[in-house]
Amino acid sequence: MTSNLRISPISLPDNRARHIIEQLLDGSGITLNGSASHDIQVFHPDLFSRVLRHGTLGLGEAYMDGWWECERIDQLACRLIRHGLGDRAHPASKRLLYRLQSGLINLQSRARAYIVGEAHYDLGNDLFEEMLDPTMCYSCGYWKRADTLHDAQFQKLELACRKLQLTPGMRVLDIGCGWGSFADHAARHHGVEVTGITISREQAELARQRCAGLPVDIRLEDYRELEGSFDRIVSIGMFEHVGHRNYDTYFRTVKQLLTQEGLFLLHTIGSNVSRIRADPWIHRYIFPNGVLPSAMHVARASEGHLLMEDWQNFGPDYDPTLMGWLANLDTHWHKLAHRYNERTRRMFRYYLAICAGAFRSRHLQLWQVVYSRYRQGRYDAPR
Known part of the structure; x- marks a missing residue:
């Protein structure tokens, strides 16, 4: 280092x-x-x-x-x-303060939805391009059949596509599309039309560049503003920003946007316990207003809206993913040092490393959950 x-x-x-x-x-x-x-x-x-x-x-x-x-x-x-x-x-005062804030204020309301985009994702595309792999996936890779970070991210994207049973011509919605990783992959390799939404201006700009020439529409938009009908919906690494007060709205919105025979894939970090809390340092410096759902939160919020078809946990795969990002950051920092100060470098190193430790200890999980509105017969999820 x-x-x-x-x-x-x-x-x-x-x-x-x-x-x-x-x-x-x-x-x-x-x-x-x-x-x-x-x-x-x-x-x-x-x-x-x-x-x-x-x-x-x-x-x-x-x-x-x-x-x-x-x-x-x-x-x-x-x-x-x-x-x-x-x-x-976590000092009791900090825990109490967050509970009071989240209880009295909708920290993830429409008016506040763009805060995390401006605070984190808009820091600079150059930083994330050096830290991530060429897919620009900023979520957990799938290492079951992968030896490198790039392979793991490709396998994750392909796993999601196979779980969604994509066929050419389908209309797909990507809620929280990031830099266009899934949109690019699904359109290029599976021939679908993708609408991607993000709350980050920097992400939207780069995603449009990366998906140029493909049937992909990238929008700067909150999920609660969406209209239309989609054969498939995917949300990778975005649910952590939804907030417990909006879980019901989120699943209700997905149901309204999904066709009767459609499938929805939710990819999210999960907490082992059903408590509304946030790490004070992560909350202040990395993901403002974020909160991790528990299995109970997800199940209760989706109940009555969608039919759960499959639930997979590959939380341990986030450890090598984060360590891969950390290695990239250390290797390529000399290209970024002229734009970002030493405190920013240490902030990102600390964030990536402590998160890797949290997943390694099994304190945090990574879930992919597949839903349908209604499905006759059996659903078999690929692994």
Whole structure:
């Protein structure tokens, strides 16, 4: 890992905050200023009190500020979660604040729908082009028959197409089309017509360029504004931005847009527990207003709207996907350093690494769920 920072570990002060942190880490295998790749190297004496005050938000911001380093943050995150420090690292005040906000305000309303696009996806297409593979997929790859990131993303796209049973001439809606990955693949390899929607201007611009000459229509639009009728609908990596107060609206909208014999594929990160929460650091710096659904959330929200045909979990595949993005970011950062500062680099490294650790620990899942409005006979999903 390369870094512009020139810092070395300090002698840790023997204070109460440090003692509390060491007690919390006891049994995790993580040592302060240790020699293992997952150990934390401390560069600022106030790190401990900052983490105790602000939990994961303080830990993430301290890393962005250069207060600590770790050779393998992914391994560190995995150990912390397996040690049971995930929820305990979120101060009660932060959890309460998010619950109050999400309870009183629809954080993912139409008026607020474009916030995450402007804050994250519009950072710059050049950054994502260097970080992602040539498909520009910004979601979990499918590694069952893949050895490289590019192969895994191709296999994911093809898996979705096969589950949707695409045939030439079908009208397909892609809710949250990103940079046009699925639209390009489905139109090019399966001969379908695709309408893709995104809430990111940067994504829409690049998606239109990538899909030029194909029967693909890319729109800057919220899913609640859509009209029309589609034979197939797909949503890959977008449901995490819908929010629990809008789940019913989301599934009702999909039902209204789907033909009677249609199929819908939902691809989403999932939480093991049915609690409305968000990691404070991710919420502030990566995906504002995002919230992960549980299996119960998905099942309850879709009940009465659509018929569930298949549910597949390949959450462990997100670990190598994220590590592939991290490797790309490190390898190609020299092409981006003139536009983005060191704090942005550390923010992205931290985000990718802690998420890899979360999936490795099985704290998070990745689900593909296939629905129909009505289907006579059996549905067999490919694997």
